Amino acid sequence: MSNRPHGYARYRLGGCRCYVCALARSDYDDNRNRAIAYGTWQPWVSAEPVRIHIRSLQACDMGLRTIAAAASIDRKRLQAIVTGRSERGTGPQEKVRPALAAAVLAVEPTLDNLGGSTVIDGTGTTRRLQALVAVGWPQDHLGHAIGVTPGNFSRIIKAPTVIVRTARAVRDLYDAYWRADPLEHGASRGGITYAKRRAEQARWAPVGAWDDDTIDDPASFPDWTGRCGTPEGYVAHEQHKIPYCQPCRDARAALRREQRQQARQAAAA
Known part of the structure; x- marks a missing residue:
């Protein structure tokens, strides 16, 4: 379980869906959407929603340089919003242009812009690996593909948390392998049979039981039959x-x- 305090970062990175974390996500979305809406008509808008958004992203282990790159904005402009310009002895910027606000508010923490060593919820990663095993991919084959030892792979496939670098590798592997035939990629028939049996014993859901929209959500369940929940x-x-x-x-x-x-x-x- 994540050691982050309950709030927006724990909702996004720790997979927590408690009331406090869900409320923080709701407040985050309300603040972001309201600020974007205001930016459609005002020549200048308050910098406070942008500042709050930046701090939320920083709580998710995104540095100013990363946020600036994702928003295509110079880092110094974000620094002026957060802490002010030290060389000028001024405090945090109070107003910003709508275009800048919209660009910053559009940035959200994703696997593609978080730091590689950031610790996140492992739900989507474990589900993807387990689903691949369930359709016949041997674990040693998958471990080799993402560059980890058999021992580390055995830990990752059941880990409650993973680092972003691992999550990216598994996501890309899943996208490449979920429709592929293990036999055509060097897996033996015995290895395929053993993988399927191992997944059945562990009750790991196969690829077809997950949707892309739900596989990362800790609150979701696999749809084994196409009518699950009825x-x-x-x-x-x-x-x-x-x-x-x-x-x-x-x-x-x-x-x-x-x-x-x-x-x-x-x-x-």
């Missing part, structure tokens, strides 16, 4: 001998409670 999904698990997922168990339990309630009402009538 009573029909529960039946599909049973028919295809797929291990039951929690959303389908919950849907089945809800249906049974409803049926019992209906039975009681019918008996009373």
Whole structure:
């Protein structure tokens, strides 16, 4: 679990979805959207929302130089907004042009602009690796592809946190391998069979169970059947001998409670 304090950075990098972190993300979005909207008509806008945004990005381990590069703005202009211009002895800048505000507010922490050693939530990374194993990719083959030892790979595939450099490597590997045939890339038939058996025993969801929009979200569940989270999904698990997922168990339990309630009402009538 992340050691960051609860707030925007922990929501984005630590995967925390508690009330405090979710509220911080909501406030962040409200501040950003409101500032962008104001920038569409005012010749000058307050620098405060931009300053808050920069500090939020810094809390995610993004330095001013990185933020400036992502926004295509000179770093000194951001420095003037955050702390002022020391050579002029002035305090933080109070007003900025709308174009500058919009450029800075458009920057968000992503795998492509965070520092390589930044520690982030490992949910998406572990799910991608486990999904590849589930469709037959041997673990030693995957470990070699991202440049880690078998021991480190065994840790990464179940790690609650990873560094950005590893997450990038796994993301790129997943994008390249998820539709590929392991046999055509040097994996043996025995290795493929063993990988699938290992994933089945560990109940690792395969590639088809994840959407790109949900695979990184710690609160999401794999859709094993295409109807998971419904009573029909529960039946599909049973028919295809797929291990039951929690959303389908919950849907089945809800249906049974409803049926019992209906039975009681019918008996009373």
